[in-house]
Amino acid sequence: MIKSNALKTQNRLDSLATPLALLFLVMALLLCSFTIYMVFAMRWSGPFRDTWEFVAFNEALFQGVLSWQELFAAYGGAHRIVIPKLLFYGDFRFFHANNYLTCSLSLILQALSFCIYSHLLFKEKRITLPLKLALLTAVLFFLFSTTQLYNLLYAMDSQWFISTSCALLAFYFLFSASDIGVSTITICFTLALLAAFSNSTGLFIWPVLLTGCYLRGLSFTKLITLFLLCLCFVFAYTQQLHIEDSPDATIESSAYLFLSNLPATVFNMLRYLGLYLSSPLSRNMPVFGWLLSAFFITYLLRFWMDCIFKKHRPGKTSLIAASLASYVVLAGLATSWGRMYYPNSSIAERFQTIALQFQLAMLLLLVVESKLFSAPRRVFLKTCCVISFPLIMLLPYQIESAKEAATLSNRVYTSHTALVSGVTHIKAARGTLSHPLLINKVNMVQTHYQFLKQEMLGPFNDWPAQLMDQTLSMKTSTGCKGSIFSIERVSEADPYSGYKLKGRAINTQTEQPYKHLLIVDPDKNIIGLGRLDRKQGWLGLLEKQQPEKSTWTGFMPSSKPITKIEIYALNNDKQTSCLIARKQLPS
Template sequence: ALLKRLSNRFVETGLVFYALIAMGVVLSTFWFISINHTVGPFKDMWIAMEFIRSIFEGNGHFLDAFAFHGGAHRLAFPKLLFLVEYGVFKGTNIFLIAVSVVTQCTVLLLFTGMSLKGNFASRRQCFFLFCMAVIFLFNATQLENFIYTFDTQWFLTCGFAVLAIAFFVYYQQGVQRGRGSLASLLLAFTAATLSALSSFSGLCCWLVLLLMALIFRLPARQVFTVLLGCVLFLMAYLNGFFSQPEPEVNPANIPSDFVFNVWEHVIFRYFRWIGLYFGSPLSRENFIAGSIFAYSAIFFLATVLALVVVKRCRLNFFQQFCLGIALFGLGVGLATGLGRLIFVNIADEDRFQTVTLTFWLGVYGLAFSLASAAGKQKWPQYIVTLLILFWSVIVLPRAGYKDALAHTEWFDRVRHGNLALAVGQPEFHAIKWSLILGDKNKRINRPAMHADILKREGWAIFSDPLAGMFGMTISTGSVDADRCVGTIGYSKPLGPGYSGFVVYGRAWDSREAEAVREIILIDDNEMVVGLAKVLRPKGYVGALSLLEQEDARWQGYVNVPMAYSGKIQALGIVSGGQFCKLGKARVLSRPET
């Protein structure tokens, strides 16, 4: 009895620590989101701006949301959310980030609710799975998908798929008991449709529903109903798919012997893709270790399927649910690999993490449930528990922190590039950090194309109060000349066709002992002709108030006429909306031509 009490106390203490770790992961992820948050379009969202502006300018139709994007995706549901983001929330990206968070919370509630129906011996096991799910759903390895709001589609695709599988499990459980609910089936079909209308990957949800109907031996009428729904939706989805123009492919990206060397460039690459994709983020640093996890998980799922199909083993409510979402994640990863063999090294990128972690959520949930039902044999549960702890306590938090370090510098460049747009100087090198790779290579300046509607509607950077100061006149009589330390340190003209400068300097608020976060630059007539923001040091993810004075650097952009030969004065914006002087005014000279 004493040993049992000590064992229970040890388990309870361990669960408390695990819950604290889960809480820390969530809080750190939200912190990383807050410091990396940027406003306005980023990467593919610049392409989506063509649809957004067509609607608001009256040149488009809402049915255009169903058009193919990128050759294969029908992003109808995300595009409708984009309209809400820009029409109501001015392109601040707050709404779309909130949608992603709410979607993950919904998946968490579904997973937790299903685990309570999993016939576990103790609620402590359900709480352990809850903490695991919190870490998997809210860790910072998905930071890019949270901040890069076009990738809200990944959360929606997975979230609706999980919802569809949950409703379908309810339905098939009812059918097996002779009281199947048509409402559950219709809700499953609706969620599967929304998943597919969030990205091409959502089509896998329909295939998983059909597979589950077969392996769990639903009556022929129900199987036919699912098959009919799947076929009809696929036909509707793929309508017009094969009549699209062939996508542009850079021959330099295709190995010269790709077609002829089938083993190296097809089979080997595909196996490598699977290891990188499902082993991520562990596979980023150790491909072998990540691949071992990936292929072990796939072998485990194959074994469970064999036992269910051949041995007719029965799975409980929670186990069927976990198997379904694991198969969905597996299907998406395998299908994505078939389409991206040429780009196999992108398999471990952040954008795929939401699908990968949905896969692992299902795998570990299923494994833990089966191990807990092993009777007196405790070692399977111990092994699965250790694997879950390794993944959720060591692998994901460590990789998430490294992702946060990398993204802080990247989104700092995006944030400062937006300032070039705000001052009317969207020069390519200034704004290229927010473009997709294809636009960078082709030098397609989409921000310049859409600057007019962004400014007219007050969207994106133009919703920022700092941008609203551009063109205003500031009386220098009320400027505090002693509070701040700083200067304009370096400037250089923008590229051909632009009259502006990129400007760097330093700014320190001596009274508050912190960096000055926002700076305006005025000309000889005291008119605001430039905007700037503080730069974060490379590899920095903390609060700006923790910066040292020598690190308090800023970057901005100035828009002045080509003939302007006067001086530029930098003013820091400090607490209370007051201004402080940053050194002496400087002449931003242009090179002689």
């Protein structure tokens, strides 16, 4: 009787597994929509951080000078980012450097990855429908987590999306093909080539592909030929690589550094790898995150040993997931080695794209391969287990990451407002320059100001930057209020650094803050711009902020001999403006 009641209870719970999985799938779709909204709401135009270092390359191309040597030149001591450089040029040439190309491409590649995972899951016969839906939920969580917002917004980090997508596609074609012929090998290694020319981590697709070719039964002669070709490419790829901050530091000297203090180096690399693979969980729980990574790597090693030595023949989904996870582990090891020269956090946002792919791949591998999940009983419990994994790993960090992205976006917009206003002092450019550039006091903003302005690129192509240096001829309207809180020099030590202004401007008719402002001299010449600030933690539309607590930040150069300014707010019709305030400049 007790067994009968327990069985009935179990059956009732199992009948709820599919509705539960669908409920969380809807939640994942909402998260996906929110992330996409955030990308386009927080997107900025123009160079940012490392991409400032490629403006000179684009300028040369604009002038008709194509340097193949520069295209394939090493970057960051290890990378040859050919594909991203071409993307940056395409964005500059055809889209005025508005970053829509890189943002859209990154989202499209994530959507492509989702389609591949969906296809694999619904073709998989070893798991039930509720588990398929639960895994699909996990796929959406991992691919469109807001912890990836930094990479989605940052044009430079499109390299991560390209390399991981190429890896997934290469493994998909390798294990989906009916036979391992020349066409399959060509497609797979072409994708690996694209990944390698996006980021040096793409090189680690190659050993995994060779292992996959061996498992698919490729002849020994062809396997050795492929291996030698890969070896030649890696040798050519790594020639003349050096660390920019240490020109004498080469691949050989790095190897010596690795071997000279082997125990400490191995310990640091393994510690780094464990935190790297379990991020963002390892941010707050580093020990638990490291142990989880250790478990995943151990399981992965056992899987490959069973495949190679015990002739275990897993399904297509398992092989693709294991291959992707192995690629990420190898890339993580290389990254941890690189930290000997470039100290950086293992849990940095820029590693999220590749780290989350590892966690997703391991979840798929565990569920599909484990006999516990393939059994038809206790489906509800298994569905809950699968759904809980992405919730534990990612859910606590969603709002935090979204707020960090909003804060970052506001800092970039502030610096770009200074740029289009003609204020190029390094203190005004802090929000857009990378940390190494700031430390070394290399002001790329000042260097490339004329080129960007002349070609109307990046923020110079955004409205109302096009109004700069013109005479205000718009009709004036009423129904606005506001003030100027402060006017101060960008740098007190430099009288020509420009002025930074803070204030508030509200449309009394709509009870919303104004988004764009003009700084005008007594002759009605537009000499500077202002933009509405994003309040700390605000994730909604910029103009929907509480008006009485809103502020704007503006900039104007200090080169012109004027003593008084006026602030005009621009209405949404782009044809009228409203006088907000007049102010005497400090002496």
